[in-house]
Amino acid sequence: MMMSMLISGPHQPGNDIDVYLRPLVDDLKKLWSEGIEVYDGYKRETFTHRGMLFCTINDLPASRCLSGQCKGEKDCAHCLDDTETLWLNNSKKQVYLRNRCLLVKAHGYRKMKSQFDGTRETASAPQHFSREYVYNHVKDLDVIFGKKVKLGKRKRADKGSIAKPSGKRSQFYGSYLTGRT
Structure with missing residues (x-):
């Protein structure tokens, strides 16, 4: 059986x-x-x-929403807590840095500075996290469904505060899953 679902545009459910x-x-x-x-x-x-x-089969934004990895500072599925981000004020978007560390050590993109963020990538790829580790990391998140109502100006976060993991827990994660670890 094949099931297809296409929801796009301004009324797409996102986290919901x-x-x-x-x-x-x-x-x-x-x-x-x-x-x-x-x-x-x-x-x-x-x-x-x-x-x-x-x-x-999903596009990248849908895949990130399904996996629970969306819209936040610590949302790289590979890096988790070691995710490096940069907020672009003009475009109001979060940019994820260090994606070159996932390439093989001899890859030419690792040496390029001017084409990326002005640095050479010397770090190795992050360790693979087990399904149980990720599930335990997000199992206690309190998720509130529904579109967020804007109530005025947003407040800046404290510089010393710790960023929360992704804003939701994936429907496909759970201790009942079997298979690859």
């Missing part, structure tokens, strides 16, 4: 995509753990049919 996905995830968990009895007309017998989500 979980509201749409929650029933699907609940049904998939039930299909995987319990299965459903299905009748095979050719063999004239019943069997337990199980189902799973095989893959999703």
